Amino acid sequence: MNWLTRACPLLLLLTLAVEAKPTAEKTLDAVAFNQxxxxxxxxxGFRNANGDAVTLTALVEQGPLILVLSWFECPHLCPMVLDQLAGAAADLPFAAGDYRVAVVSIDPRETPAQAAQLARRLRExxxxxxxxxxxxxxxxxxxxTLADxxxxxxxxxAERDxxxxxxxxxxVATGGLVSRYLLRIERGQPDLxxxxxxxxxxxxxSPVDQLLLRCYHFDPDTGRYSVAVMRLLQVAGGLSLLALGGLIVGLQRRRSP
Known part of the structure; x- marks a missing residue:
């Protein structure tokens, strides 16, 4: 039964991974795209990096619009999303004016100066x-208003700001109606x-299925994973738990007389 002795701790860890739900996440269950x-x-109305007034409806009159609601000073998932979008955009067979990209900050404290800093980092x-x-x-x-x-x-x-x-x-389609949601951006894929x-x-x-990534944080003091990866860990843990359970049952049957 040495195999079972070794498997039990792993089974316990996977069970805990599936059941783990940080207290903070309880208040974040509504964080999602309601497509x-x-x-x-x-x-x-918003302000661009130059401080000029801009409306999204004016942008979308010129062609389709890719809209990203983000956080300019985000240290977590947001920069990755923008980098992935830029990589995917580089593969598109369109001219620069065929579509628009608008990245809107969800932090009302952020300023056009911070937008300009992010623009420089992205260009670099x-x-x-x-x-x-x-x-x-x-x-x-x-x-x-836009988020709603x-x-x-x-x-x-507020505790972690x-x-x-x-x-x-x-x-967003030409004319201003929401056309589609893309929750994954990959180079070499035709979705965008x-x-x-x-x-x-x-x-x-049509609405897309959501194996949702949520951008949040990693707390080194508690060792908790960010909400951005917790869902993925729970799904992976659940699949691993099922696989291990099946393995144990199979081995038990094989050893039975």
Whole structure:
């Protein structure tokens, strides 16, 4: 029974991984995309990196729009999402003016100066592909109006001065209706290309299944994983638990007379 003795601690650890749910996460269960295909984009005003007034409805009149609600000073998942978008955009067979990208800060304290800093960092990493991106800031009312319109459900953690929010893109069709949500961005995959083609034609997509990434934090004091990876760990732990359980049952049957 040595195999069973060795397997039991692993089984216990996997059970704990599946059942683990940090206290903070209990208040963050609503953090998700409530996908609102066909919803109109609000004519809400923001400021770009130069401090000029910009409305998203004006941007989308010129073609389809990729909308990212983010946090400019985010130390977690947000920079990865923008880097992945830039990488995927580099593979698109479109001219720079065929579509627009708007990255809107969800922190009302962030300023056009911080937007300009992020724009410089993105240009240093990705060059011309990000040169036309609009990095926008605005007040709390404008941010909440936009978030509600596109179903972007997020939460502010005052204790850690941090934002928990879903990671992904909203593709808006020419004319201003939400066309599609992309919750994964991968180079070499056709999803973004097809989403922009459909959005350029005014075509609306369908809601996508959510194995959701949530951007939050890692707390070194407690050793807790961030909410961004907790869901993935729970899913992986659950699958591993099922596989190990099946292995144990199979071995027991094999050893039975």
């Amino acid at each position: 609102r295909i066909g919803a109109p984009l609000p004519a809400t 990493r990705h060059g011309q592909i990000v040169s036309n991106w609009q990095l926008l800031t605005g007040g709390a009312a404008a941010i909440d 319109a596109v179903g972007f459900q997020y939460a502010y953690d 941090s934002f928990a929010h879903p990671a992904g893109l909203v593709v 290309h097809l989403a922009l083609v459909d959005a350029g034609r005014g075509k609306l997509g």
